[in-house]
Structure formats: C-alpha cells, structure tokens
Amino acid sequence: MANFSLGIGSSFSLHDNTMNNTTPTSSPTAQNITSVQLDQVCLDIQGKRVLDNLSVNVQTKRLGIIGRNGSGKSTLSRVLSGLIEISAGELSVAGFDPFHDRKSAIREIGLLFQNPDHQIIFPTVLEEVVFGLRQLGQKKAQAEQNALETLTTFGKAHWQDVHTSALSQGQKHLVCLMAIVAMKPNLIILDEPFAGLDIPTKKQLQRYLDTFPGSLIHISHDPNDLDNYHQLLWLEGGKVAAFGTKDDVLPQYLAEMHRIGDSDDISILAH
Numbered sequence: 647m648a649n650f651s652l653g654i655g656s657s658f659s660l661h662d663n664t665m666n667n668t669t670p671t672s673s674p675t676a677q678n679i680t681s682v683q684l685d686q687v688c689l690d691i692q693g694k695r696v697l698d699n700l701s702v703n704v705q706t707k708r709l710g711i712i713g714r715n716g717s718g719k720s721t722l723s724r725v726l727s728g729l730i731e732i733s734a735g736e737l738s739v740a741g742f743d744p745f746h747d748r749k750s751a752i753r754e755i756g757l758l759f760q761n762p763d764h765q766i767i768f769p770t771v772l773e774e775v776v777f778g779l780r781q782l783g784q785k786k787a788q789a790e791q792n793a794l795e796t797l798t799t800f801g802k803a804h805w806q807d808v809h810t811s812a813l814s815q816g817q818k819h820l821v822c823l824m825a826i827v828a829m830k831p832n833l834i835i836l837d838e839p840f841a842g843l844d845i846p847t848k849k850q851l852q853r854y855l856d857t858f859p860g861s862l863i864h865i866s867h868d869p870n871d872l873d874n875y876h877q878l879l880w881l882e883g884g885k886v887a888a889f890g891t892k893d894d895v896l897p898q899y900l901a902e903m904h905r906i907g908d909s910d911d912i913s914i915l916a917h
C-alpha cells in the first residue's frame with residue numbers, strides 16, 4: 647500500500663469549488679449543493695466488514711468516487727441512497743438520513759445502478775420511466791406526459807413502446823438514467839454509468855450530465871470518466887484511502903493501481 651498523504655481511516659472535510667471551474671453554459675448553479683456527511687460509517691454484510699469506518703464531510707455539486715473492483719463503491723452508493731442500513735456510525739445526505747427518511751430519499755436522490763438489470767422491472771420503456779413518477783405521487787396521465795417529455799429531451803421518444811428486455815445493456819443504462827432524470831432529483835448517484843456504452847452514447851450522456859443543475863456523485867474505477875470532477879473520494883478495501891482534489895488524489899491512485907497491477911492479488915480478492 648502506498649503512503650497516502652491523506653491517510654486511511656481519518657476524517658475528511660472539503661468544500662466544493664466546482665462553480666469556479668466550469669464554463670457558464672455548463673456550470674451548475676450555486677443552489678442545490680448537496681451535503682454528504684458520514685461519521686464512522688461501517689457496514690457488515692454476512693459477517694464481512696464491507697464499509698469500514700468511513701468519515702467524510704463534504705458540500706458538493708460534483709463528487710467522484712474512485713476505487714478498484716471490490717473496494718466498496720457500489721455498496722457505498724446504496725448506503726448513500728438509503729437502500730441499505732448501515733451497521734454503525736451516522737449518515738446524512740442532503741440533510742437527512744436516507745434509509746430512515748425514505749420519502750425524502752425518493753424525492754431527492756436518484757441512483758443509477760451499475761447493472762441496469764437490477765433496476766429495470768417494467769416491460770416497456772415508457773412504463774419504466776412512468777413508475778418513478780407514480781412513486782412521487784403523480785397521477786397516471788401526468789406521469790405519462792412527464793415521462794414522454796424526458797424521453798423527448800433525450801431524443802428517445804420513439805423508444806416508448808420498446809420492450810426493455812429487447813434493449814442492449816447500454817440502451818438499458820440509458821433507460822435507467824432517463825427514469826431517474828424524469829423524477830428531477832437534486833442528487834444523482836451514478837454507479838459506473840458509462841460501462842458498456844459506445845462513444846456516441848457516452849458523449850451524449852456526458853453532455854447531459856455536464857448541464858445537470860443538481861449534484862452528481864459519479865462512481866468509476868476509470869479516472870478518464872472523472873475529468874469534470876474536482877473532488878475525489880478514493881475507496882480501498884472499504885476504507886477511505888484518500889479524499890481531496892483530483893490533482894491530489896489521482897496521481898496517488900494511479901501509482902497504487904499500477905503497483906498492484908504489477909503484482910498478482912486477484913486470488914485473494916474474494917477474502
């Protein structure tokens with residue numbers, strides 16, 4: 647393990663300066679900055695400590711979470727969305743506990759799952775997008791109109807009656823994102839959103855994300871995906887390996903990933 651300047655297991659606190667670094671057309675507004683506060687958060691799954699004493703305090707518009715396979719990124723995304731309860735510690739996202747305040751979490755936080763097959767439950771694209779809006783309490787006709795508007799924004803109105811099971815993985819990913827965007831959350835958590843997407847789709851999604859007025863937490867193992875993210879949280883073995891600016895964190899992350907890559911630890915990853 648490299649000698650991380652920020653140290654594993656410490657508390658980390660940062661304020662976002664994203665607004666000073668983006669062009670006026672793509673700049674998120676000063677509103678809707680999301681606070682994410684984790685205080686000694688631990689999560690055990692089947693007796694295994696998957697998240698280990700995470701303490702982070704950040705006000706953010708654009709936060710990147712980086713880490714290698716199995717480091718706990720997807721698990722943390724579910725914790726931040728309130729889909730699973732933590733085993734110890736305290737957690738607040740956008741000012742509330744997302745597991746215990748489900749109503750606020752559904753309204754404020756959208757999670758794009760790493761695997762779209764874990765997210766999609768309806769037979770057609772329109773039904774899938776409508777579902778989230780119905781969860782927000784919209785009447786059927788209103789929900790269908792809003793869903794169609796979102797499909798149109800993405801240039802995918804012609805997908806409305808397409809069967810979700812007939813879509814490719816990348817297309818399913820896009821449907822999931824449209825379903826989340828339609829709900830107009832203040833925070834979207836994206837778990838490897840570009841996995842399996844071709845270059846045009848990825849560019850189109852990136853363009854959309856650049857103009858998203860709310861906050862984004864973008865999870866990826868690939869630094870290239872996180873170019874627009876000035877704050878990075880690096881997870882390693884369920885712990886915070888480093889948290890800071892992209893310029894601070896990325897060189898350490900890359901050096902460590904290459905160091906590990908030159909060895910062979912795949913055989914012990916499952917422990």
Ligand SMILES: Nc1ncnc2c1ncn2[C@@H]1O[C@H](COP(=O)(O)OP(=O)(O)OP(=O)(O)O)[C@@H](O)[C@H]1O
Nearest residue numbers: 691692696713714715716717718719720721722867
């Ligand atoms: N339901 C579960 N049961 C047992 N172990 C689990 C479960 N979910 C996650 N884990 C373990 O928690 C650790 C973190 O998994 P997680 O999926 O969060 O990693 P990740 O960083 O998202 O990895 P990847 O880059 O491969 O998506 C892994 O060691 C995994 O085996």
Ligand SMILES: [Mg+2]
Nearest residue numbers: 719720721760
């Ligand atoms: Mg994952």
